[in-house]
């Protein structure tokens with residue numbers, strides 16, 4: 001059974017958060033479908049605030065199992081589940097927000113995080129500066145006395161820039177500013193932000209932890225200093241993740257290491273193949289040697305997942321349709337991190353300055369799933385040929 005002794009992540013993923021002895025020996029923590037929790041006596045009812053399980057919204061053994069496993073994966077003091085990745089991000093922002101506060105977000109931030117800042121937070125008197133993801137230690141020049149959060153996302157959404165986490169964290173620490181990161185891409189497996197000094201690591205567990213394109217779930221993993229604030233904020237907002245989604249999150253987590261090993265291998269193979277194709281002007285994958293983020297990726301990450309970008313020279317919609325409409329294995333749709341492959345054109349948020357190297361052509365986002373890489377490459381090859389025809 002589980003133990004607190006150190007173990008490798010693959011072992012941790014198979015064992016962390018399991019409480020079989022409390023459930024008749026059943027391997028997986030069951031789905032607790034609960035609102036009301038009964039207390040047998042007035043005395044225990046009066047002490048209910050200190051009970052581990054006291055009300056459905058406050059957590060059940062199912063949610064606690066996944067929170068513990070994610071906390072250990074992220075090397076955090078604890079984790080809080082939320083009903084989606086976006087709610088995990090907005091909860092974290094709201095934990096530090098107050099009228100007059102200032103936040104720093106990268107230009108490469110996930111689009112819904114950007115729009116939450118520029119609409120909702122703006123409306124309650126919280127201002128945001130968007131910084132270039134490659135800023136490093138120069139972020140110091142953007143700090144204000146009222147800066148409350150430096151947010152990171154590495155690699156960034158759609159454009160996949162790798163950030164210098166350590167350099168940014170060093171500046172934030174010097175000024176006692178909270179740091180948080182969207183760690184969805186690494187699934188908490190290939191990057192350990194809390195070990196690099198980041199206070200809060202957020203994931204859309206919808207993606208790789210779920211792993212099967214059938215749940216919505218968020219997770220906020222936090223260190224000792226920030227966990228109480230995060231927990232309190234999620235509680236005050238009344239957030240709780242649905243028990244079936246949490247169960248499927250646990251189910252997905254158990255096979256995360258095995259799945260990511262294949263996403264990594266196949267993703268690299270497809271990226272290296274794409275690099276050599278006529279009509280592809282650029283591949284945005286930090287595992288490639290010529291990627292501008294490669295050195296930082298090698299320093300901080302232990303692998304790469306199956307999501308990356310590339311730029312097609314051709315941006316004609318009709319030609320693009322000839323390629324995409326006839327693919328056998330690649331679907332078109334939002335999200336990623338499931339077992340299946342996806343390929344979609346990307347559109348950067350209007351407010352985001354477009355990096356120079358993507359200004360010509362069509363930016364694409366690819367998720368390399370668990371299909372055989374040779375089938376995926378053959379499918380893409382036929383698609384690129386249809387496009388060029």
Ligand SMILES: *Cc1c(COP(=O)(O)O)cnc(C)c1O
Nearest residue numbers: 084085086110182184204206217
């Ligand atoms: C998908 C995604 C989210 C949002 O997750 P949802 O579960 O869809 O709300 C947040 N950050 C990143 C980087 C994502 O890709």
